Amino acid sequence: MILDVQNLGVTARDGSPLVSDVSFRLEPGERLSLIGESGSGKSLTSFAITGLLPDGLTATGSVELANVQVVGAKERALVPLRGRTASTVFQEPLTALDPLMRLGAQVAEPLRRHLGLRGAALRDAVHAALEEVRLPDPERIARAYPHEISGGQRQRVAIAAALACRPQLLIADEPTTALDVTVQAQILDLIQRLQREFETAVIMITHDLGVVAELADQVLVMYAGKPVEVADSRTIYYGPHHPYTKGLIESIPSASSIGHQLRPITGQPPSLINLPRGCSFHPRCPYVMPQCRSDIPPLEPIGAAEHLSACFLPETALGFSEESERLRGAAAGVPLAGASAGAADAETTNSPSATGRASA
Secondary structure (H helix, E strand, C coil): CEEEEEEEEECCCCEEEEEEEEEEEECCCCCEEECCCCCCCCHHHHHCCCCCCCCCCEEEEEHHHHEEECCCCCCHHCCEEEEECCEEEECCCCCCCCCCCCCHHHHHHHHHHCCCCCCCHHHHHHHHHHHHHCCCCHHHHCCCCHHHHCCCHHHHHHHHHHHHCCCCCEEEECCCCCHHHHHHHHHHHHHHHHHHHHEEEEEEECCCCHHHHHHHEEEEECCCCEEEEEEEEEHHHCCCHHHHHHHHHHCCCCHHCCCCCCCCCCCCCCCCCCCCCCCCCCCCCCCCHHHCCCCCCEEEEEEEEEEEEEECCCCCCCCCCHHHHHHHHHHCCCCCCCCCCCCHHHHCCCCCCCCCCCCC
């Protein structure tokens, strides 16, 4: 096992909980997506996994990365893990890359630190890493500064640096934000190809459910800093249980939705330091019940043991209209044949081993 996260939490200096009760496991080659609106706690979760929380924030619970306990560890114990065991690709490469360093030097840094490469061997490894992400003329790119290449090329350089030492875990935090559609598709194809080639486990952080359909085996939906639903990607699309998940899916725009009104989730996410009583989603939920306003629903199995939901609704999937079914299928690129709005057939899940197994 590469990563074992149990009851992970993140608290502010005043004790306010910003992330709570996050649990999942990842094996080599498994792909997990964290989804939710901005402010749901996705990035804070990833920072806690690698011990990169900003000053004033504290992680609780347990995070074992390659059998090293990250929570509470000293910085010197975590430095060898970053870039070698786990790497992160951030959403904005122009700010992730040092504007005063040549790109080759930035790709070389993890190779020098973790693999001890020097001289010609280091230079060859840098060029090979840039070739791996299909950048044209790696020698020219290596000599360039970040502002001298395009946004898509900068993101490829960031991926090359992240994967240079063949990490066991890649965390991709909104890696295609601000890129045009064509470049976005190229970056996603690149991550998929490298993930398959190196058997790298991937955590994809995104609010784009089209990306989830293409790149994730298992999905963890977060709202107000807590997991609200966990399932394989097919179940999330065709048999969601939590109203928030349903709302996210019905908000997907696509070419097929032209002329049809989208169904956005009403209202705004709550402040993490001033959460409503009971279920945090109840002020925006069209299915709200009196119990939702007073009690916090636990994350527990819904039907299949590996489908978890934090909702008081009965154990039946929420229905979609026929038009919504068609639009979701087009947006996700997932065929509707043999699928229903109910729970997904266990034999058609994306991974026979139920990848990214989550526990309540």
